[in-house]
Amino acid sequence: MEIDLPFIWAGIIAFAVLAYVIMDGFDLGVGILFPFFPEKHERDVMMNSIAPVWDGNETWLVLGGGGLLAVFPLAYATILPALYAPITIMLLALIFRGVAFEYRWRTKRAEHLWDMSFIAGSTAAAFAQGVALGALVQGIPVANRAYAGGWWDWLTPFSLLTGVALVIGYALLGATWLVMKTTGGIAIKARRIALRTTVATIVMMGLVSLWTPFLDPLYLERWFGWPNILFSGLVPLGVAGCFFLLMRGLFRRRDVLPFLSALGLFVLGFIGIGISFYPYIVPTSVTIHEAAAPDESLIFLLVGALFLVPMILAYTAYAYWVFRGKMNPDEGYH
Amino acid sequence: MFENFDALLLARIQFAFTVSFHIIFPAFTIGLASYLAVLNGLWIWTRRQVYLDIFNFWKTIFALSFGMGVVSGIVMSYQFGTNWSVFSDRAGPVIGPLMGYEVLSAFFLEAGFLGIMLFGRQRVGEKLHFFATLMVAIGTLGSAFWILSVNSWMQTPAGFAMNEAGQFVPDDWWAIVFNPSFPYRLLHMVLAAYLTTALVVGAVGAWHLLRNRAREKAGVMFSMAMWMLTIVAPLQIAAGDMHGLNTLEHQPVKVMAMEGHYESHPDGAPLILFGIPNSAEQRIDYAIEIPKLSSLILKHDLNAPLDGLDTIPQELHPPVPIVFWSFRIMVSLGMAMATLGLWSFWSRRKGRLLFNRPLQRMALLMGPAGFVAVLAGWITTEVGRQPYTVYGHMLTADSVSPISAPAVGASLIAFIVVYFAIFGAGTFYILRLMGRLREEDLQDDIKEAPIRTAGITPGPPNPHRHEEMLRGN
Numbered sequence: 001m002e003i004d005l006p007f008i009w010a011g012i013i014a015f016a017v018l019a020y021v022i023m024d025g026f027d028l029g030v031g032i033l034f035p036f037f038p039e040k041h042e043r044d045v046m047m048n049s050i051a052p053v054w055d056g057n058e059t060w061l062v063l064g065g066g067g068l069l070a071v072f073p074l075a076y077a078t079i080l081p082a083l084y085a086p087i088t089i090m091l092l093a094l095i096f097r098g099v100a101f102e103y104r105w106r107t108k109r110a111e112h113l114w115d116m117s118f119i120a121g122s123t124a125a126a127f128a129q130g131v132a133l134g135a136l137v138q139g140i141p142v143a144n145r146a147y148a149g150g151w152w153d154w155l156t157p158f159s160l161l162t163g164v165a166l167v168i169g170y171a172l173l174g175a176t177w178l179v180m181k182t183t184g185g186i187a188i189k190a191r192r193i194a195l196r197t198t199v200a201t202i203v204m205m206g207l208v209s210l211w212t213p214f215l216d217p218l219y220l221e222r223w224f225g226w227p228n229i230l231f232s233g234l235v236p237l238g239v240a241g242c243f244f245l246l247m248r249g250l251f252r253r254r255d256v257l258p259f260l261s262a263l264g265l266f267v268l269g270f271i272g273i274g275i276s277f278y279p280y281i282v283p284t285s286v287t288i289h290e291a292a293a294p295d296e297s298l299i300f301l302l303v304g305a306l307f308l309v310p311m312i313l314a315y316t317a318y319a320y321w322v323f324r325g326k327m328n329p330d331e332g333y334h
Numbered sequence: 335m336f337e338n339f340d341a342l343l344l345a346r347i348q349f350a351f352t353v354s355f356h357i358i359f360p361a362f363t364i365g366l367a368s369y370l371a372v373l374n375g376l377w378i379w380t381r382r383q384v385y386l387d388i389f390n391f392w393k394t395i396f397a398l399s400f401g402m403g404v405v406s407g408i409v410m411s412y413q414f415g416t417n418w419s420v421f422s423d424r425a426g427p428v429i430g431p432l433m434g435y436e437v438l439s440a441f442f443l444e445a446g447f448l449g450i451m452l453f454g455r456q457r458v459g460e461k462l463h464f465f466a467t468l469m470v471a472i473g474t475l476g477s478a479f480w481i482l483s484v485n486s487w488m489q490t491p492a493g494f495a496m497n498e499a500g501q502f503v504p505d506d507w508w509a510i511v512f513n514p515s516f517p518y519r520l521l522h523m524v525l526a527a528y529l530t531t532a533l534v535v536g537a538v539g540a541w542h543l544l545r546n547r548a549r550e551k552a553g554v555m556f557s558m559a560m561w562m563l564t565i566v567a568p569l570q571i572a573a574g575d576m577h578g579l580n581t582l583e584h585q586p587v588k589v590m591a592m593e594g595h596y597e598s599h600p601d602g603a604p605l606i607l608f609g610i611p612n613s614a615e616q617r618i619d620y621a622i623e624i625p626k627l628s629s630l631i632l633k634h635d636l637n638a639p640l641d642g643l644d645t646i647p648q649e650l651h652p653p654v655p656i657v658f659w660s661f662r663i664m665v666s667l668g669m670a671m672a673t674l675g676l677w678s679f680w681s682r683r684k685g686r687l688l689f690n691r692p693l694q695r696m697a698l699l700m701g702p703a704g705f706v707a708v709l710a711g712w713i714t715t716e717v718g719r720q721p722y723t724v725y726g727h728m729l730t731a732d733s734v735s736p737i738s739a740p741a742v743g744a745s746l747i748a749f750i751v752v753y754f755a756i757f758g759a760g761t762f763y764i765l766r767l768m769g770r771l772r773e774e775d776l777q778d779d780i781k782e783a784p785i786r787t788a789g790i791t792p793g794p795p796n797p798h799r800h801e802e803m804l805r806g807n
Contacts, residue, residue, distance in 0.1 A: 051449070051452075051453065052449030052450070052452070052453045052454070053449055055400075055401075055404060055444075055445040055448055055449065056442065056445040056446045056448075056449065058404065058408065058445075059437065059441045059442050059445045061408060062407070062408055062411050062437050062441055063434075063437045063438070063441075063442075065408075065411045065412050065415070066411055066430070066433045066434050066436070066437045067430075067434055067437070068415075069411075069414060069415065069422055069426050069429075069430040069433060069434075070426065070427075070430025070431045070433060070434040071430065071431075071434075073422055073423050073424075073425075073426025073427060073430055073501070074423050074426075076414075076415045076419075076422050076423075076426060076430075077415060077419035077420065077422040077423035077426070077735075078419070078423075079415070080412060080415025080416045080419060080422075081415070081416060081419050081735045081736065081737060084416050084737065084741055084745070085741070085745075087412055087415075087416055088416065088745045088748065091408060091409045091412060092748060092749070092752050094405055094408060095405040095406070095409070095752060095756055096752075096756065098401055098404060098405035099401055099402060099405060099756055099759075099760060101401060102397055102398045102401045102760075102763075103398075103759060103760065103763060106398070106763040106766070106767070107763065110759075145423055145499070146419065146420070146423075146735075146736050147419070147735075147736065151738060151741055293426060293427035293430065293431075293501075293503075294427055294497065294501075294503045294504070296427075296503065296504045296505070296507075297427040297428070297430065297431050297503070297504055300431050300504065300507050301430075301431040301434045301435065304434070304435055304438055304439070305434070305438060308438040308439055308442075309438065312438065312442040312446065315442075315443075315446045315447070316442070316446050319446050319447070319449050319450060322449075322450055322454055322457050322458055323449070323453070323454075323457070
């Protein structure tokens with residue numbers, strides 16, 4: 001059997017995007033939740049809980065973009081112009097929140113300003129990513145190897161819904177992260193928020209899932225055609241399982257379980273999107289094979305990726321391990 | 335409001351603006367990461383407190399600059415797609431994997447170990463902490479390696495073929511990565527980054543020495559920085575010369591623009607020191623020139639013929655005045671750096687390095703010179719390779735996305751506003767941190783720093799105390 005390089009690469013890119021979504025997801029979520037924690041000492045602890053890792057988390061976004069350029073240049077060259085506005089907003093928002101990590105410790109007078117910048121940046125980045133995802137799901141027209149749609153095509157009720165959904169989902173990740181990493185008042189409040197955002201996240205997943213099949217007959221067939229429904233039926237079952245574990249963790253005070261279950265919800269949602277897309281990479285215009293760079297490019301980078309990605313995962317895991325456990329509220333380099 | 339503008343021009347301005355802002359941070363952090371690794375190593379080796387203190391001082395500044403570099407860099411990695419999608423589609427199979435290697439081998443290394451370097455000394459112990467610092471330094475150099483390989487390939491493309499979709503496809507990866515201009519450009523840029531950092535470190539040291547404050551720390555910084563200049567500035571001039579000869583071989587038109595040679599010189603070209611390029615008339619007005627010196631520098635022969643821009647169709651000329659000026663700015667600053675290095679060496683030999691106030695004033699004045707020189711150098715090479723993106727094969731005008739001017743214009747304005755506000759604030763905070771080298775400044779630092787080993791106990795938080803200190807100085 002011949003090795004299907006574009007398919008392998010689609011898997012690696014999907015993995016990078018998923019890694020980005022869940023890792024930057026929780027630290028964006030912490031930013032989204034800042035308004036619910038008005039006390040300075042709470043915010044200090046919250047920010048210190050993600051400060052050592054946010055930078056690595058965001059690197060997965062660069063891998064997603066850079067990887068797409070390397071192995072699916074046509075997808076990169078059509079998706080980004082189609083999502084011009086949401087991508088630009090996301091980039092600007094990431095600037096506002098990224099610098100807040102350092103700036104807010106450098107000033108007393110303007111501290112609230114950088115808190116605002118952190119909140120607005122995190123929320124806008126999450127929203128823009130959700131909108132971009134929705135716009136991608138609803139399809140991008142391509143002609144002559146170029147984006148062939150209008151400048152406002154990305155803005156639809158559906159993409160706004162996915163934008164809101166992702167903000168809520170990230171808030172859930174952030175809340176369960178805080179449950180896991182903090183103690184005392186912050187943890188109590190975070191547990192309450194986690195409870196509400198879990199319910200809201202699942203409602204949103206339901207709404208998006210109900211809407212998606214009607215965007216394109218392809219999706220309808222993919223989800224509800226026979227025998228696909230046997231497999232796609234497993235996704236809601238998995239969601240129910242994660243919901244159960246999440247609640248159990250919250251009520252029984254098993255503080256790691258909610259975070260892992262919330263990650264599970266994201267993985268399932270991601271698989272759902274994957275089922276809808278395949279074999280397209282730009283739905284429903286360009287397939288994985290059409291967008292792929294020549295095999296020489298795919299092999300060259302694959303050799304490195306097979307060696308380097310496990311190493312990256314190893315030292316990323318190590319970095320998380322170094323900062324494991326509950327936060328000591330008095331620690332932090334700042 | 336942008337209907338009357340050209341989307342291509344706006345996209346070019348946007349790229350020039352965002353990449354110029356971005357390069358400032360790597361130019362500083364590449365050198366600073368290595369400096370931190372050296373300081374950390376010296377601390378472990380000698381156990382002199384001053385090295386640890388300087389390390390901690392620059393570590394905070396590094397964190398700020400690195401953060402700004404990361405966020406402005408993410409913009410770059412997506413702007414290829416939003417504004418230059420045709421280029422991305424066609425050149426992606428060649429340059430994409432190189433950037434992929436940059437992310438995999440360098441960005442993750444930096445980002446993964448940065449947290450440990452900044453926050454983890456107590457948690458992982460000194461040895462591992464030093465290892466993390468080294469990894470960050472190696473990561474910054476690795477990212478320079480790959481991104482300069484990409485840029486050099488665009489300047490001197492090699493090792494590729496074209497497919498029927500019009501894409502550049504890889505043929506020989508070794509030839510692509512180590513394309514003809516890459517080794518020179520890499521060396522020139524890494525040395526530039528080290529010089530930039532040395533100038534900043536030297537200026538901070540000089541500032542405190544001139545104020546007679548924190549003399550031990552300031553003195554160590556100043557001395558280390560001046561050693562760097564003494565050794566590296568002459569090397570950089572030699573590397574720049576080699577790079578120039580390489581450019582003459584592969585991109586002669588760029589050199590014609592740098593030299594201001596509108597006309598061909600069949601028997602020895604003059605070195606134009608100064609003058610005003612006049613593109614309309616295709617000549618240099620008010621030129622001050624040294625006969626035949628350009629031929630001597632470029633061809634090592636006083637009478638060697640040198641072609642001018644008159645041998646090239648006008649539509650393939652780069653914008654000569656920009657290249658002409660930026661090249662001269664870079665070279666003059668390079669010479670000034672070498673002068674500072676030599677002067678400091680002479681002063682050191684006389685044992686007056688830490689007391690030579692005119693020298694320290696010049697070092698202070700030269701603090702930002704590295705940034706200016708790096709920008710001027712990049713402007714020379716990037717404007718000089720116009721009108722191509724992939725030199726000789728793909729025009730800039732054919733690379734742009736099918737975008738409309740209002741979309742590019744609106745995002746351009748947003749980037750300008752945000753960058754000036756955000757990076758302006760960042761620069762302000764960095765400058766303020768640079769001013770706080772003394773123990774009492776550190777103790778008085780506005781945030782409640784929990785881990786300070788020094789014996790002075792911080793007083794109760796008093797928001798006015800800081801302002802009083804500043805006024806007191």
